[in-house]
Amino acid sequence: MNFDLPKDAELTRKVVREFAEKEIAPVAQELDDKEEFSYDLVRKMGELDFFGPFVPEEYGGSDVGYLNYIITVEEISRIDGSQAATIAAGNSLGIAPIYYFGTEEQKRKWLPDLCKGKILASFGLTEPDAGSDAGASQTTAVLDGNEWVINGSKIFITNSSTDISAICTVQCVTDSSDPRKPEISCILVENGTRGFTANTMHGKMCWRSSNTGELTFQDCRVPKENLLGKRGEGFHQMLKTLDGGRLSIGAMGLGGAQGAFELGLDYSKKRKQFGKPIGSFQANAFKLADMATELEMARLLLYKACWLMDNNKLNPKISAMAKLVCSETYYRAANHAVQLHGGYGLMKDYAVERHYRNQKLLDIGEGTSEVQRIVIARNIGVPGRSM
Structure with missing residues (x-):
């Protein structure tokens, strides 16, 4: 190896x-x-x-x-x-x-x-009443001649409402005749299409300079050819998209944890209390040791997942594990880093404050930590409904 x-x-x-x-x-x-x-x-x-x-x-x-x-x-x-x-x-x-x-x-x-x-481009998945239960999508697309007519809404959609946002992959229900198993498809909708409105959301706690949009579709008509792949494959496409997307969220967790660790380590060398650098106190040294150890574990798991992805061997269990471990490693690293900074860690003058806020979204975005544990459990043979 x-x-x-x-x-x-x-x-x-x-x-x-x-x-x-x-x-x-x-x-x-x-x-x-x-x-x-x-x-x-x-x-x-x-x-x-x-x-x-x-x-x-x-x-x-x-x-x-x-x-x-x-x-x-x-x-x-x-x-x-x-x-x-x-x-x-x-x-x-x-x-x-x-x-x-x-x-x-x-x-x-x-x-x-x-x-x-x-x-x-953006991916229109999450809805006001359909988050972790992505299959509960209420946005509909009805084929009318050579056009899809889309009605519904999406929320918390990254990169969807900038001046250069050009296209959105929208998950829609294309047949609801069987309410137990509705047909779900993905359709490409160009920004600026009549009936498609994208409004920027403000007041976020984290990722404040990334773009997040709320999307509305009111009798939005797009050509029949805008169907992505085959009709009825939308849910499968969404799951495959999230498998790869979870690795990028894992990367955000790993990189954020590294940044928070470095800030905490640097501060622990410079800040003195009782005549000594605070890093010399065992309580603080143990925090840094734990952060360094978890970073090594998270990096190994995420890079293994990347190797599997590059070799067409990635599976939902590994992608969920990588996302879960990296996002929760960031949570603990950011928390320790702020604690090491004391009161200064609560001030915007210190980058660690931004890390503390940014880490929270990683426990939620592209599948909450709870959903990741469900995915892992089902893929190791624990009885229950697959996701």
Whole structure:
């Protein structure tokens, strides 16, 4: 067994870390304070091929694989979760469904600009009354001649309401004749289509400079050809999309935990109480030791999942485990880091305060920690309903 990262992955880490520290770190807090989405950073990240890393070059991607993609998200999250969310959602929820399930025409129409960050795509899954129970979607699509007529709403949709948001994959009920097992399909809806409204949500606790939208569909008509894949495959497409997306959330947890750990370690060396650096006190030293240990465990599991993904062997159990472990590692790391900072950790002048807020979404987004445990339980043979 060889645990050395490939040279291209090491280069990816170096390039992304330099970018994050030089371009993102100086503006992260200001963007967070203003709840401002940065088109400038998206443009620069697009120029560096942060979008489309698993997409072949013929469609505009860089085709460097999932491990390089996850390291990109990890390194951006080390500095700022909001910008990492833009990349993670842009790839796993925006690009991936079109690449994996789209027709040749759909791929060639959308992927080149998506892979350069010129436009963004989103995935319309969560609804006001359908979160963890994604199969309870109430948004409908009725075929009327050569058009789908869509009615319903979606909420908490990342990258959906910016000026460069161009396309949304919308999960819809396309046949409800059997209420026990409704037919679910995914349909591509262009931003700006009549009857489709995307409003930006404000007042978020975390990821304040990423874009989150609330979507409404009122007799929204799109061509029949906008169906993604085959009719009735929407739920399967959603599950496969989340399998890969959970790795990007895991990467956000891993990178955020690394960032919080480094901030806590640095502060523990500089801050003195009773004439000694606070890191020399056993209570604090143990916090740092636990953080370092959990980071090693989380990284090994996430990178194994990436290897499985790159070799077409990823399964729901491993993706759920990786997401669960990395997100909860971030929770504990951010909590310890704030505790090490004391009262200063509660102030926006210290980046650790932003880490503390940003980590919470990872316990919820793309499947709560509770849902991950259900997925894992069912995949190890525990009786019950599969998810």
